[in-house]
Amino acid sequence: MSEVNETQSKVRIVTVTADDDGIRLDRWFARHVPECGRGQIEKLCRTGQVRLDGKRVKAGDRVAAGQAVRVPPVTPKPEGFVKAPPVLTEARAAQLRACVIHKDAEVLVLDKPAGLAVQGGSGMDTHLDAMMDALRFGAPERPRLVHRLDKDTSGVLVLARTRKAAQALTAAFRERRTQKLYWAVVAGVPQPRQGRIDAPLGKVRHGSVEKMGIDDDDGKNAVTDFRVVDEVRKRAAWVAMMPRTGRTHQLRAHMAHLGTPILGDGKYGGRAAFLPEAEDVLKIKQLHLHARAIVVAHPSGGVLRVAAPLPPHMVKTFSELGFEEVLGRDEPMFDLDY
Numbered sequence: 259m260s261e262v263n264e265t266q267s268k269v270r271i272v273t274v275t276a277d278d279d280g281i282r283l284d285r286w287f288a289r290h291v292p293e294c295g296r297g298q299i300e301k302l303c304r305t306g307q308v309r310l311d312g313k314r315v316k317a318g319d320r321v322a323a324g325q326a327v328r329v330p331p332v333t334p335k336p337e338g339f340v341k342a343p344p345v346l347t348e349a350r351a352a353q354l355r356a357c358v359i360h361k362d363a364e365v366l367v368l369d370k371p372a373g374l375a376v377q378g379g380s381g382m383d384t385h386l387d388a389m390m391d392a393l394r395f396g397a398p399e400r401p402r403l404v405h406r407l408d409k410d411t412s413g414v415l416v417l418a419r420t421r422k423a424a425q426a427l428t429a430a431f432r433e434r435r436t437q438k439l440y441w442a443v444v445a446g447v448p449q450p451r452q453g454r455i456d457a458p459l460g461k462v463r464h465g466s467v468e469k470m471g472i473d474d475d476d477g478k479n480a481v482t483d484f485r486v487v488d489e490v491r492k493r494a495a496w497v498a499m500m501p502r503t504g505r506t507h508q509l510r511a512h513m514a515h516l517g518t519p520i521l522g523d524g525k526y527g528g529r530a531a532f533l534p535e536a537e538d539v540l541k542i543k544q545l546h547l548h549a550r551a552i553v554v555a556h557p558s559g560g561v562l563r564v565a566a567p568l569p570p571h572m573v574k575t576f577s578e579l580g581f582e583e584v585l586g587r588d589e590p591m592f593d594l595d596y
Contacts, residue, residue, distance in 0.1 A: 268331040272387075273402040273424040276432040276504060279323035283310070286321050290377055290387070294332040302330060324428040326421060351392035358393070360564045364423035364557045365416065366393060366401050369566040372412040372544060376403065386415075393417065404428045408507070412569040413440070413549025418557075426557035431504070437553040440499045440509055441487075441568070443546040443575055445531055446518040447495040452485035455512045459505045469525055470511045480505045482512045490579045493533060494521065498550075509547060521546040521575070544571045 278286055287299045294302075300317045302308040309315060309328040321327065360367035368386075370376070375385040390400040401417040404427040418424035430436055458477030459470045481502040489495040495518065501508050510526045513519055519527025522545045532543070551565040568576065568583065576583060 270329040270400070271402075271421070272327045272329055273404060273418065273421075273428060274321045274323050274325045274327060275403060275405055276323045276428060278321060279432060280320055282317070283308070283315060283319050283321055283327075284317040286327065291329055291332060298332065302332075323432045324425045326424075346389050346392060350389065354386075354389055354392045355395075359414075359566060360562070361395065364419050365427070365562060366419055367552075367562075367564045368415045368417065370407055370412055370415040370549075372410055372569050372571070375409040376406045376415070390417075405431050405504075407549055408545075408547075410545040411547045411549060412572075413566045414438075414552045414564055415549070416552065416554060416564075423557040427554065430555045434502070435555050438501060438549060439551040440501070441548045441550045441572075442497050442499060442509065442513065443521045443572065443579070443581075444495050444497050444513055444518040445493075445521055445527065445533060447489045447492050448484065448486055448497060448513075448516045448518045453483075455482045455484065455515065456480075457512060457515055459508060459511055467525070470505065470507045472511070472515055478505055479503055480508050480512070482509060484512075488581050490581075494579055496576070496579075496581045510545075523547075546572055546575060548572055 272290065274286070278289070281289075283303070284296060284299050287294050288296075296317075299308070303315055303317050306314050307328070307330040310319070310321065311325050312328075354368075357368045357370065358366060359369045370386070377385055377387045387403060390402075393401045397419055399420055401419055402421070402424040404416055404418050404424055407413065407415050416427060418427050457472045457480060458474060459480040460473030460477035461468055462471035462473070483500045483502060485498055487496045487498050497513070497518075499509050499513075505511075507526070510520055510523055514523070514526040517530075519531040521531060521533070522543055523531045524543070548568055549566065551563065553561060553563050556562040575581075
């Protein structure tokens with residue numbers, strides 16, 4: 259009996275986020291359970307071990323945001339070496355719990371540190387999704403991801419504590435009943451100083467590097483509102499941004515499109531994303547992009563508003579450039595009325 263229970267305890271229920279809406283199930287596994295080979299996925303589906311909202315499914319079926327995927331224990335695919343999942347030590351768990359900036363019966367909000375991946379992928383042996391047990395706080399269910407942040411982006415990350423909350427929050431993100439405010443330091447000063455970037459994005463390849471770029475023909479609609487909060491001698495600017503859509507690397511690609519890449523973003527800005535003549539503090543090769551705040555409909559009703567403080571590397575940069583963080587300065591950008 260104990261052996262059966264141990265196996266069952268390794269089963270995970272993962273909520274499909276808005277970013278994965280409409281993709282094939284086998285593609286979803288390739289993104290989020292990379293140790294599972296294609297043949298394994300098909301077998302697990304045939305035997306009913308993988309299910310979607312509790313129902314049998316085929317590997318080629320498409321998933322929808324808000325659906326729950328049953329992920330059974332997976333033996334790493336034989337081709338290539340796959341690292342074992344990280345051990346959740348008490349020290350690591352304590353560090354993660356210290357990131358919680360909001361907690362109620364249905365929702366957790368983290369101040370995700372820069373450098374922590376949200377989900378697993380190629381070459382990622384440590385990620386938040388593998389450490390969710392640290393965030394149970396006595397609840398019977400593991401928290402569920404309902405949206406994502408890039409590994410190098412810090413700030414507000416919302417988690418659902420129940421399946422019902424996950425469905426409600428995922429629907430809110432999918433239907434754009436949320437507002438997300440980002441702060442960034444960019445190289446140069448955007449012109450105009452305030453406006454809307456409406457530039458479709460698609461995948462482009464430069465040599466061996468694949469990234470998002472402006473694609474007027476086949477790109478997906480991407481819209482970002484922005485304004486310059488402060489600047490220093492046209493060298494750099496503090497920019498507040500509100501993405502109206504949720505495309506991969508949208509803010510990074512849009513800022514680069516304006517000719518003012520986010521500081522530290524060598525992938526999209528190349529050398530222009532650094533200030534070589536500046537003091538050492540500004541030579542930090544970290545992305546200066548922070549999910550500052552979020553407004554979202556709470557699953558129990560009303561509106562949840564949460565803000566996260568700047569990460570240490572951006573605090574140093576703000577100090578060096580003379581930017582003074584003022585609480586409440588971001589509030590006029592929030593205009594949702596539920």
